[in-house]
Amino acid sequence: MTTRSLFLLPGDGIGPEAMAEVRKLIAHINEKEDAGFVTDEGLVGGSAYDAHGQAISEEDMAKAMAADAVLFGAVGGPKWDGVPYEVRPEAGLLRLRKDMALFANLRPAICYPALAASSSLKPEVVEGLDILIVRELTGGVYFGEPKEIVDLGNGQKRGIDTQVYDTFEIERIAGVAFELARTRGNKVCSMEKHNVMKSGVLWKEVVAATHAAKYSDVELTHMLADAGGMQLVRWPKQFDVIVTDNLFGDMLSDVAAMLTGSLGMLPSASLGAPDPVTGKRKALYEPVHGSAPDIAGQGIANPIAMIASFAMCLRYSFGMIAEADRLEKAISTVLDKGLRTGDIMSDGCTRVTTSEMGDAVLEAYAAG
Numbered sequence: 001m002t003t004r005s006l007f008l009l010p011g012d013g014i015g016p017e018a019m020a021e022v023r024k025l026i027a028h029i030n031e032k033e034d035a036g037f038v039t040d041e042g043l044v045g046g047s048a049y050d051a052h053g054q055a056i057s058e059e060d061m062a063k064a065m066a067a068d069a070v071l072f073g074a075v076g077g078p079k080w081d082g083v084p085y086e087v088r089p090e091a092g093l094l095r096l097r098k099d100m101a102l103f104a105n106l107r108p109a110i111c112y113p114a115l116a117a118s119s120s121l122k123p124e125v126v127e128g129l130d131i132l133i134v135r136e137l138t139g140g141v142y143f144g145e146p147k148e149i150v151d152l153g154n155g156q157k158r159g160i161d162t163q164v165y166d167t168f169e170i171e172r173i174a175g176v177a178f179e180l181a182r183t184r185g186n187k188v189c190s191m192e193k194h195n196v197m198k199s200g201v202l203w204k205e206v207v208a209a210t211h212a213a214k215y216s217d218v219e220l221t222h223m224l225a226d227a228g229g230m231q232l233v234r235w236p237k238q239f240d241v242i243v244t245d246n247l248f249g250d251m252l253s254d255v256a257a258m259l260t261g262s263l264g265m266l267p268s269a270s271l272g273a274p275d276p277v278t279g280k281r282k283a284l285y286e287p288v289h290g291s292a293p294d295i296a297g298q299g300i301a302n303p304i305a306m307i308a309s310f311a312m313c314l315r316y317s318f319g320m321i322a323e324a325d326r327l328e329k330a331i332s333t334v335l336d337k338g339l340r341t342g343d344i345m346s347d348g349c350t351r352v353t354t355s356e357m358g359d360a361v362l363e364a365y366a367a368g
């Protein structure tokens, strides 16, 4: 029988609460569909720091590198506000992204019909929304050097972060965006700030050249990233695929989250390059939201972003397309029935806990 290895890193705050719902689904799919998932589990973020003073141990790092896919919950929280910068919880996630070379972060923002009224925007603005943000994940200001605080010796300090992009990094993320666009609405909008940033000038130039060389069948537009943020809330349905850098992608995807009703709805896939021999790519799946310290430990977090991230895992790492479609349909069915966690609650709906929401999705999946 095929075995499929999954390495689970639940993390902190609501991460473990959301991951518990995915564990139920893994057990069900193994039992009913003989999927052969073999799971192992590690520590990341504050929980790893508490256990061994690092945001992720070398042993868990090695397990993540070896697994077919990593499922990641969330990290961080006020408990670790004072820990040294190098070992803060978020450093564990950044190390996973960098060492696994997960350069392509796919963040789909889909507004399920039942949630059109939950968005802070007018229903007609978000109804039927289906956009994909392709965020570059291993470069830019997140990783550029120098990155430091320098003591200037006159009572002043200087904080430095460096935005750097090389041609190959822009080419490969643009390639991912164009390929994905061909499977959907065939449109890509590239966002940068070439009006103030040299890296933005290069970004725009390389995206245009990649388009001309290999993807001229796809419609390409360019937009300044600040205007892009404005257009995302003005009329988001004008977009199909958005390709952008690490920092702009981080901010624009949180904006996009609110179009879908809640940050608790947005999944993501972080993918590496396919291995030239086996064709397999390293991958990590995580919700876009964080550890939500304000609601952690209460059992009320929305697990849908985590469950939908697992659906992306079925699709992208294991080619289990029918199962992924079924799981996404199960989410839609449960929302149609009016079940809601607090973050997406509206009049006339039934408020459920994290685990009730997970159970309902599992039941709909099993029936579907």
Ligand code: NAD
Pocket: 014, 073, 074, 075, 076, 077, 078, 090, 093, 263, 264, 265, 286, 287, 288, 289, 290, 291, 292, 293, 294, 295, 300, 301, 302, 303, 305, 343
């Ligand atoms: P957050 O995403 O944790 O929370 C923002 C708001 O959204 C909160 O009000 C929270 O209650 C709500 N929310 C988020 N996810 C939810 C869910 N599934 N269900 C219901 N409500 C949800 O962002 P933050 O408060 O800015 O950050 C908290 C911590 O998380 C910080 O330490 C930050 O660095 C970290 N963080 C981690 C990740 C990650 O692990 N991938 C992502 C973002 C932030």
Ligand code: IPM
Pocket: 090, 093, 094, 250, 288, 290
């Ligand atoms: C995200 C998060 C991370 C990021 C943090 C936790 C490092 O905000 O995945 O969106 O900034 O990329």
Ligand code: MN
Pocket: 250, 251, 254, 288
């Ligand atoms: Mn973010």
